[in-house]
Amino acid sequence: MTMFEAILLTIITASTPLLIAAIGQLVVERSGVLNLGMEGMMIMGAACGFAAAILSGNSYIGVLAAIAAGMGMSMIFAVLTLGLAANQVASGLALSIFGLGLSGVIGAPFVGARRDTMARLDLPVLSDLPVIGKALFGQDPFVYASFALVIGVWWFLTRTKPGLILRACGESHASAHALGYPVLKIRLFAILFGGACAGLAGAYLSLVYTPFWSPGMTAGRGWIALAIVVFASWLPWRAMAGAYLFGGITILQLHAQGAGVKIPSQAMAALPYLVTIIALVIIMSRRGGQQSAPASLGVPFVPDR
Amino acid sequence: MTTATPLMLASGIVKRFGALVANDSVDLAIGPGEVHALLGENGAGKSTLVKILYGLLQPDAGTLAWEGRTISLKSPAEARRLGIGMVFQHFSLFEALTVAENVALALDGTEPVSAVADRLVSVSEAYGLPLDPRREVWRLSVGERQRIEIVRCLMQNPRLLILDEPTSVLTPQETEGLFATLARIKAEGCAILYISHKLEEVRRICDRATILRHGKVVATCDPRQESAASLAQMMVGSKVMPTRHEPVLSDQAPFLRVQDLSLRSPDPHGTHLSGIDLEVRPGEITGIAGVAGNGQDELFAALSGEILAARAEVIILAGQPVGHGDINTRRKLGAAFVPEERLGHAAAPRLSLSDNALLAGHATNGFVRSGLVDKPGTLGWVDRVVAAFDVRKGPRDPAASALSGGNLQKFVVGRDILRNPRLLIVSQPTWGVDAGAAALIRQALVDLARSGAAVLVISQDLDELFEIADRMAVIFHGRLSPAQPTAGLAREAVGLLMGGSGFGPGEARARDAA
Known part of the structure; x- marks a missing residue:
């Protein structure tokens, strides 16, 4: 394997969790809901996925558990913001804090088990695809799933009637309601989809990227995924570009540190975040402050009955 | 009133919002092919009533009958299936979406947007309401936006078209154009429920009028037999004093x-x-x-x-x-x-x-x-x-x-x-x-x-x-x-x-x- 291939492979593994989480969040925001609980849902996915994989000895059960955990977390958010029309920003922030705490409790018994399980967990996920894996730089099912998600979400949003209805809810929930669409139900499905994606992204972190559990291991990736959605101006293909830009810079700065570039490592480690902020600023100013956000984003909807 | 079965008959409709009774035993009968005016001041309960007729709200009491058959409208989709179309006062359009996407949203079924666009062009041309299906709504004038709403109702071959204060956003010339379109729709046998407080318009185009005040029906009449003043009196319940005003022109320096x-x-x-x-x-x-x-x-x-x-x-x-x-x-x-x-x-x-x-x-x-x-x-x-x-x-x-x-x-x-x-x-x-x-x-x-x-x-x-x-x-x-x-x-x-x-x-x- 050449140096270039190795770097490309690590970039893909660094970008995939961001892409999965961002594409889920993109669907949620397109329906008009701002769920800032990404970080909490993601780390719950990581903790529950890792725990389930160890207890069952099967990584796929771990993945399913992670998806369920993300959806469960998003269900709490849905009850608060859709059922009780609570403030979405406050509810999302609370969900993030709650998830970080609860995942610590769930993951605590598994902190010491990392060395033993690392190799064992690594195998079923990667060895499932030895032939295709080798041909395509040895990728895991998550990477394929992330590409399928981008294509699927793009097709769903732009080419299907349900996708059009979902976008309509995000643009004007009052109009969508007037036409007879069940705004809250549509948003519930979007939120659950976002939770499933967040859980899946978390599972990737604890089962593939660094196959062990440590508290707070998502390290702000949920927040980056939120920024990527804005960066992408709510378009799936641009979300992919954003995720890979961020993942790429993360890896390249590691290699730059390894090559002995004379910049403090802390500054280098901050580079991806800095680039994300700069890219967001440039994109917003190029658009002349014009918003491309869904018009009803973050606004609670209460039908008059 | 003809002896024929009404197309839409609402009887004893009651709708409460908390302590407020928005509709209090309201009766309304719309005959086939009739242009029926629903008159009343703001807050008289007109909007509540039409939302019930369109399935957006459920009445607390009372029944709806469509061609003599009792029905319950659980959603606008059911109303559309019967052939009820509605043009909203505050347009129910999506600014960031295209004309064709907006129309597709109002149609039931899974017709692809491109097919909707083709049908949209033919219908809009047939009625003299030109529209470009690929334009985004925020680029359109208010009159054009109303056209979208009307065309998307017409594409469902409506039997009853509900228009909520359609002329309040139009120029006098655009209003004339709308009346010509309505005359055509009526000639094709479609009934129209016309909500307005512009009395001269109602007297001009409507066959019958139901007048609401404080949620109750106070009169049903033939508006062509009434004067604008008598209609206003029924709406308000007392005589409205006209503003005392003689135009003057000042010669003072502008402030x-x-x-x-x-x-x-x-x-x-x-x-x-x-x-x-x-x-x-x-x-x-x-x-x-x-x-x-x-x-x-x-x-x-x-x-x-x-x-x-x-x-x-x-x-x-x-x-x-x-x-x-x-x-x-x-x-x-x-x-x-x-x-x-x-x-x-x-x-x-x-x-x-x-x-x-x-x-x-x-x-x-x-x-x-x-x-x-x-x-x-x-x-x-x-x-x-x-x-x-x-x-x-x-x-x-x-x-x-x-x-x-x-x-x-x-x-x-x-x-x-x-x-x-x-x-x-x-x-x-x-x-x-x-x-x-x-x-x-x-x-x-x-x-x-x-x-x-x-x-x-x-x-x-x-x-x-x-x-x-x-x-x-x-x-x-x-x-x-x-x-x-x-x-x-x-x-x-x-x-x-x-x-x-x-x-x-x-x-x-x-x-x-x-």
Whole structure:
């Protein structure tokens, strides 16, 4: 394997969790809901996925558990913001804090088990695809799933009637309601989809990227995924570009540190975040402050009955 | 009334919202192919009733029957399946989506958007309502947006078309076009439920009328046999006093002078102002007519100081250049401002009336003494406004959102008129207000002008401007026509200006270029 291939492979593994989480969040925001609980849902996915994989000895059960955990977390958010029309920003922030705490409790018994399980967990996920894996730089099912998600979400949003209805809810929930669409139900499905994606992204972190559990291991990736959605101006293909830009810079700065570039490592480690902020600023100013956000984003909807 | 089975029969409809009974045993019968008017003041329960007919609301009691068969409408989709189409007053369109996508959303089934677009073009051409399916809605004029709503109803081959105040956003010429379309739809056998409070229109195009007052049916009649005055009396329950107003022209120097005001709208979907000239003289009411979205909001913001002009000399108030001055600078020079949105712009909904009085008057009314709020003083001011403008409310100092629309509007207009301003700028002074409150507000504006103040009224209600304005100008695509004396001014001439004739070419709407 050449140096270039190795770097490309690590970039893909660094970008995939961001892409999965961002594409889920993109669907949620397109329906008009701002769920800032990404970080909490993601780390719950990581903790529950890792725990389930160890207890069952099967990584796929771990993945399913992670998806369920993300959806469960998003269900709490849905009850608060859709059922009780609570403030979405406050509810999302609370969900993030709650998830970080609860995942610590769930993951605590598994902190010491990392060395033993690392190799064992690594195998079923990667060895499932030895032939295709080798041909395509040895990728895991998550990477394929992330590409399928981008294509699927793009097709769903732009080419299907349900996708059009979902976008309509995000643009004007009052109009969508007037036409007879069940705004809250549509948003519930979007939120659950976002939770499933967040859980899946978390599972990737604890089962593939660094196959062990440590508290707070998502390290702000949920927040980056939120920024990527804005960066992408709510378009799936641009979300992919954003995720890979961020993942790429993360890896390249590691290699730059390894090559002995004379910049403090802390500054280098901050580079991806800095680039994300700069890219967001440039994109917003190029658009002349014009918003491309869904018009009803973050606004609670209460039908008059 | 014919003996045939009514197409739609609503009997004993009751709908409550909390303590408010919006519909109280309402009966309504719409015959096949009939143009039926639903008349009533704002808050009479018209919108609630049509939402029930369209399946958006469920009645608490009462039944609906479609061609003699009892039905229950659980959703608008069920209503559409029966052949009921609805054109909303506040359009139910999605600004960021294209025309075709908007239409596809209103159609049941899984027809792809491209197929919808093709059908849309053929239907819109057949009815003389041209539309480009690929345009995004925010680029379209209000008249074009209404066309989308009508066309998307027509694409479902409706048996009953419900129109909620369709002409309130149209120029007189566009209204004529709409009536021609409605005549065609009627000729094809489709019944129309026409909701309006414009009585002359109702007398012209409707076969029958049901009149609602305070949620109850007070009369069913043939509007062609009634006069506008008798219909109004049934709507309001008492005689509405016409505004006492004789147009006058003042020879005094303008109190407000705007010269070559150009402005970029901060709203990406807004309208930029270009080269606006305007003079407002003491003793006169100057009216600005125009269809919504032609720069009224931007003009109001520029005059009030919410958006500052590029050069100070562009706006001259009491002889002083104030283009760079904020709203309090202008208030201190004797100006007062009443914006269009009463909840959220003119008044903070959750603050009390006295706090709202403080917000508007802290710079001019002496409510603040050495940095402290004079609460008894502001409460006394609220009492004066309430007494002078007949504001009906429960407690002495309720939250602004607790007042009904008409009473809050009387409060926000009265709050600034009682200051005896030398200039009052008011936008949509009677929008969505019942006839009694509207008459009171209009009379107050006329009286203020007669007492020597300069008054500028920005309104989309042409009848209102002809009633109270001494001079009138028209705003179109961010440009303003010269103001002309209202006496002797023809409605048709104003209507042509509202549609853009006479403004000359080469001035495409700025937002189109963006």
